Structure formats: structure tokens, C-alpha cells
Amino acid sequence: MRALREAAVAVALVIVAAAPLASPAADEPQASPWVDMPSSRVRLVAGGTKTAGGTYLAGIEIVMAEGWKTYWRTPGDAGVPPSFDWSGSTNAAAINVLYPAPMRIAEAGGQVIGYKHAVFFPVEVKPQDASRPVVLKLALEYGICRDICIPASTKLEATLPAPPKTAEDAAIKAALERVPRAAATRRKTDPSRQRAALVAGSGPRLEIDVAFPGGSKGADLFIEAPEGLYVPLPKRLKDAAPGVIRYGVELPPDIAKDLSGKTLTLTMVSEAGSSEEPWRFE
Numbered sequence: 001m002r003a004l005r006e007a008a009v010a011v012a013l014v015i016v017a018a019a020p021l022a023s024p025a026a027d028e029p030q031a032s033p034w035v036d037m038p039s040s041r042v043r044l045v046a047g048g049t050k051t052a053g054g055t056y057l058a059g060i061e062i063v064m065a066e067g068w069k070t071y072w073r074t075p076g077d078a079g080v081p082p083s084f085d086w087s088g089s090t091n092a093a094a095i096n097v098l099y100p101a102p103m104r105i106a107e108a109g110g111q112v113i114g115y116k117h118a119v120f121f122p123v124e125v126k127p128q129d130a131s132r133p134v135v136l137k138l139a140l141e142y143g144i145c146r147d148i149c150i151p152a153s154t155k156l157e158a159t160l161p162a163p164p165k166t167a168e169d170a171a172i173k174a175a176l177e178r179v180p181r182a183a184a185t186r187r188k189t190d191p192s193r194q195r196a197a198l199v200a201g202s203g204p205r206l207e208i209d210v211a212f213p214g215g216s217k218g219a220d221l222f223i224e225a226p227e228g229l230y231v232p233l234p235k236r237l238k239d240a241a242p243g244v245i246r247y248g249v250e251l252p253p254d255i256a257k258d259l260s261g262k263t264l265t266l267t268m269v270s271e272a273g274s275s276e277e278p279w280r281f282e
Contacts, residue, residue: 077110189214214272
């Protein structure tokens with residue numbers, strides 16, 4: 001009998017040692033607890049699915065009080081973009097935060113680019129070792145603003161992968177649908193650039209025509225420049241053709257000179273779809 005018990009223990013140890021480490025227990029938390037912040041709350045969500053390329057999915061969810069806002073990666077005339085510090089994470093080879101399509105928000109003294117009510121940032125996580133779980137540790141900073149801006153910061157933690165086919169997985173998938181698509185994955189209703197040119201006049205003006213095949217409701221254009229250069233928010237000039245809107249940006253000569261040869265990022269948004277593409281400024 002003693003020999004049988006010892007054999008059973010040995011078999012059990014072998015089974016435990018052979019169990020895959022990448023599958024958390026069924027009661028593994030799907031998300032960090034909600035953290036209450038000034039006029040907002042935030043949590044880190046762990047996804048349970050893996051992409052064809054071996055990447056895990058996660059998300060950062062911020063819910064704001066009525067009348068409050070937070071900012072996009074390029075905030076506009078004022079504001080502070082969110083900061084994501086993942087340096088405390090383990091078994092993560094690469095972490096990439098994606099930004100859903102933002103909106104233009106008017107405020108005293110200018111216009112900003114950001115989000116109201118709520119925002120869900122999808123996160124792509126490449127593990128170093130696919131046989132082991134990834135522990136995400138995030139030090140998050142963001143601005144939450146109404147008439148005044150309040151800096152908010154907190155630390156969040158979650159483990160990947162989590163159990164699949166949950167409400168959190170559905171939330172991540174829905175957020176991915178709101179991320180502007182590149183030209184290679186653009187859908188029929190997504191906007192696209194039709195023309196971009198520097199027009200001479202009293203001063204240089206950048207004109208960009210954007211086609212909105214899914215309709216122009218919520219249509220807008222945002223332009224980002226590299227190396228800390230700032231491009232003012234475009235103004236809607238006129239309809240260049242049916243379904244095509246012309247935007248213009250007045251550029252001071254020194255800014256136009258600094259932009260020469262740089263690749264700008266054009267983010268085109270609408271309620272029917274959003275897209276993003278590079279354009280070289282000549």
C-alpha cells in the first residue's frame with residue numbers, strides 16, 4: 001500500500017509539473033478592481049484570446065463624470081496626453097497601446113482633441129515566453145478636465161491570458177473596431193485622403209480633401225507631425241465634391257519650413273468609420 005501511495009504522489013507531481021503555465025485558474029481576475037479617481041474611474045482589463053500572430057489583447061478603460069473629458073495622444077491647442085508606463089511588467093516583449101478615434105472638443109481659448117463620457121484603449125501584448133503568463137503592471141497618468149484640469153495617476157495590474165469568451169473580451173473587440181484603420185485594412189465606409197497640397201496665398205496653406213463614403217456625420221480630420229512639431233487643427237473649408245470635404249490649415253512660413261520633408265499622420269474620423277495614413281510634406 002505504501003508503494004502504491006508513493007507512486008500516486010509521484011504521478012500527481014508529474015502532472016502538475018507538466019500543466020501549461022499560460023492558462024490561469026478559472027477564478028483568475030479578468031480585470032483589476034475599479035480605481036476611483038478625480039471625476040473618473042479606471043481599470044485594466046485582461047483579454048482571454050490570442051491573435052494569429054501570438055499577441056495577447058488587453059485594455060485600459062476610463063469612465064468619466066458628465067461634462068468631463070480626457071485627451072488623445074495629440075491633445076490639440078491645450079491638454080496633456082495620457083502616459084502609460086509598463087516598466088514593471090514581466091514576460092512582456094512588447095506592449096502597444098492603441099487609440100480609438102477621438103473627437104474635437106471646443107473649450108474656452110481653443111479646441112482640443114480627446115474623449116468624453118468614456119474611453120477604452122485596446123492594448124496589444126507580445127509575450128517573451130508564450131508558455132508563461134504575462135503580468136501587466138501599469139503606472140497610468142492622464143488629465144481629467146472640465147473648467148479646470150486635474151492630473152490623475154494610479155497603478156493597475158492584471159494577468160494575461162484570462163479566461164476567454166467573456167464580457168471583457170467583447171469590450172476589447174468593440175474598442176478595436178473604433179481604432180482608425182490603415183489603408184491595407186480599410187473598409188468601404190472608412191474615409192480616405194483624396195488630395196493633399198500646399199497652396200500659395202497670403203501665407204502657405206495646407207489643403208486636404210477627404211472622402212467620406214459612409215457619410216459625413218461626425219466627420220473630422222486631425223494632423224500629427226513628428227519630432228515635437230505642432231500642426232494647428234484643420235478648418236473645414238467646403239465640400240470639394242459630393243461626399244468629399246476639403247480641410248485647410250494656415251501655416252506660418254517658419255512652421256512650413258520645419259515640416260518640409262517630414263511624414264505627417266492623417267487621422268480621418270466619422271461615425272461610419274475611421275482611418276489613418278501617412279503623408280509626406282513636400
